Amino acid sequence: MKPWQRNSILTVALLAFGAARLPFEAGLGKDLRAAGLVPEAMQIGTREKIGQTSSAVALGGLRTLVATFLNLRAFTFFQEQKWDDVAETYDTIVDLAPKTRYYWETGSWHSAYNAASYYLNDSELPALRRKEAWRASIYRGRAFLERGIRNNPDDWSIKANLGFLLQDSNKFPAFRNNDETFTAAAAAYTSAADTGKAPTYIRRAAFFSLARVKGKEKEALAMARSLYADPQNRVPTLQTLLLVLEAYENPDMDTAARAIEIFGTPEKAYEALSNHWFRTREKFPVYGVAKALESLERQLTISTKDSIFTKPLPPPAGPEAWFEK
Structure with a gap:
């Protein structure tokens, strides 16, 4: 056999072998990417952004x-x-690194917190422009976390960060509809808790968000009772919201007596409910709180001068107040 014939046969054999491998390697690559073991192919736009040298390294x-x-x-x-x-x-x-939690959380933080704070306090811009830039920054931070969740559906921390952003009293006014925002916050926290990897307080955070959604009182009360069954969950906010939601369910309930039962003493009950009364910016419900405080003040012989009701509530807070100038 002549040399050129051997070379031709070898070339054909190599081409045939390569063609046979293509479907296998394509399928293997797809499986590895699905398992998160191999990153997705780098997009042309990304290559252009990072430059020729960095693209070659990547x-x-x-x-x-x-x-x-x-x-x-x-x-x-x-x-x-x-x-x-x-x-x-x-x-x-x-x-470049879609599986790195730090980048998703830090990128969102820069937009929703650092950039938003800058526009909140930048007096060089007109109030209307500052307000819209502030809102756009928070929206951008939210969208970035939501994108991170889509890329990392099993990461509890990114989901919890989204929940934190949506229930932050300095941020949720940007979204206009409080009920929708708190519902989304509760869903984010719940999804984080459902991964089985999140700290126990994340489930409580889901409840704290759900309790603020109008029309979800029955669902929130069931969740409050479930959480309260575990003594580790009996923090003041959960205890107070349990009382509030029970008062919503039963307006004729003796809220002061129930508060003492939950907190242990009239003094502790009065302190916890007083703190809750002043948390106006967080939009927590207050069903039955005033009634309980009035009864507790009588029991504790608190004078009218020292009554919680003579103290001014915190002033309203939100975009209308923050950007009035």
Whole structure:
């Protein structure tokens, strides 16, 4: 057999072998990506953003290294208060390292907290522009966490961060509809708790959000009773909300007697309910609280001068007050 014939046969054999391997390797690559063992192929837009050199490094399997350097760049943008550049850099970072929790949570924090605080206090912008920039930053931070959850459905921390953002009294006014926002917060916390990896307080946080949703009182009361059954969950906020929701269910209930039963003494009950009475910014329900406080003040012989009702409530807080100038 002549050399050229052997070479031709060898070439055909190699091509046939390669063609036979393609379906197997494609399927294997798909399975590995689905299992999170191999990252998705880098998009053209991401390659353009990080430049030719970094793209070559990333294609060489060192995406996390490139993401680390970009994180340093994002910190520089943060120091310079270039908020759009910070957000765009984190968009690129999570394209490179979508399974790294830190980048999702930090990117969201920069938008929803650092950028939002900047616009809240930046007196150089007109009030209306500051207000809309503040709101847009919080929306961006929320969307970033939601994207992180889609990429990491088993990560409890990213979900809990979303819940925290949505129930934060300095942030939820940005979303206009409190009931929808608290419902979403409860869902995020519940999903985090359902992973089985979250601390126990995350389930309580889900309840604290649900208790603030109008029309969900019955569901919230059932959850309160379930949590209260475990002594470790008997923190003042849960105890107070249990009383409040029971008062909603039964308006004729002796709320003072029930408060003493829950807290142990009239003094402890009065202190807890007084604190709850002043938490107006958090939008917690207060069914039966005034009635209980009035009864407890009589039992404790608190004078009219020292009554909780003579003390002013915290002033309203929200965009209308924050951006009035």
